[in-house]
Amino acid sequence: MIGKLKGSIEEIAEDHVLIDVHGVCYVAYCSARTLSRLGSAGEAAVLFIETYVREDQLRLFGFESQLEREWFRLLQSVQGVGAKVALAVLSTLTPSDLANAIALQDKATVARAPGIGPKVAQRIVTELKNKVPAYAVDAGEAMGLKQELGEGVAAAPVADAVSALTNLGYSRDQAANAVAAAMKLAGEDVDSAKLIRLGLKELAR
Known part of the structure; x- marks a missing residue:
C-alpha cells in the first residue's frame, strides 16, 4: 500500500x-x-x-494534503459518489468551502462541481452533515461568528478585527474565517490588535 x-x-x-x-x-x-x-x-x-x-x-x-485525502475518502461514503465525482468536487471546492457548504446545507455550492446534479449534491450535504471530520468544526465556529456579526452581537474586538481586515481588501467571509481561526489560537479574551495580526497570518497561508 x-x-x-x-x-x-x-x-x-x-x-x-x-x-x-x-x-x-x-x-x-x-x-x-x-x-x-x-x-x-x-x-x-x-x-x-x-x-x-x-x-x-x-x-x-x-x-496536496492529508486533509484533501480525507475529504476524498469521506465523499465516497455518499451513495452515487465515486472517485471521479469526488475529484470533481475537490477540483471545484477547497476543503474549507466544502465544510462551509455542508454546515450551511448549501447544495447549490456543491452542485457547481462538474457532473454533480442536484440530487447528488443534496445527498452530499445531507449525509455528511454529521460525518465531517474534526477539521470541519472550524467551519462551524466560523459560521457561528458570521451569524453573530450579521446580528450585530459579536464582541467589539472581534467585530473591529473583521472590519479592519475587510478594509484591507479581504472579503467579509475571508475576514470572518481568519478571525475565527485566530480566536481558536488566542482564546476569546483577546484584543482586536492581536486578532488582526493572527488573522493576517491565517490569510497569508
Missing part, C-alpha cells in the same frame, strides 16, 4: 501527474486544484496517496 510519494515531477497531464521516485515513475490522478499547485517538470513534489486496488487495475490518487 502506497501512502505518500516524494520525488520529482516527470510530466503533468490533464488529470494526472507522473512522479519520478528514484527512477520509477508513478501515475497519480489528482484534482485540478492539486495539479495547478504542483511545480513544473523536474521540480520536487510530495503527494499524499490513496491506493485503489481492483481485480483489473491498480490506481493511485494524489493529494
Whole structure:
C-alpha cells in the first residue's frame, strides 16, 4: 500500500501527474486544484496517496494534503459518489468551502462541481452533515461568528478585527474565517490588535 510519494515531477497531464521516485515513475490522478499547485517538470513534489486496488487495475490518487485525502475518502461514503465525482468536487471546492457548504446545507455550492446534479449534491450535504471530520468544526465556529456579526452581537474586538481586515481588501467571509481561526489560537479574551495580526497570518497561508 502506497501512502505518500516524494520525488520529482516527470510530466503533468490533464488529470494526472507522473512522479519520478528514484527512477520509477508513478501515475497519480489528482484534482485540478492539486495539479495547478504542483511545480513544473523536474521540480520536487510530495503527494499524499490513496491506493485503489481492483481485480483489473491498480490506481493511485494524489493529494496536496492529508486533509484533501480525507475529504476524498469521506465523499465516497455518499451513495452515487465515486472517485471521479469526488475529484470533481475537490477540483471545484477547497476543503474549507466544502465544510462551509455542508454546515450551511448549501447544495447549490456543491452542485457547481462538474457532473454533480442536484440530487447528488443534496445527498452530499445531507449525509455528511454529521460525518465531517474534526477539521470541519472550524467551519462551524466560523459560521457561528458570521451569524453573530450579521446580528450585530459579536464582541467589539472581534467585530473591529473583521472590519479592519475587510478594509484591507479581504472579503467579509475571508475576514470572518481568519478571525475565527485566530480566536481558536488566542482564546476569546483577546484584543482586536492581536486578532488582526493572527488573522493576517491565517490569510497569508
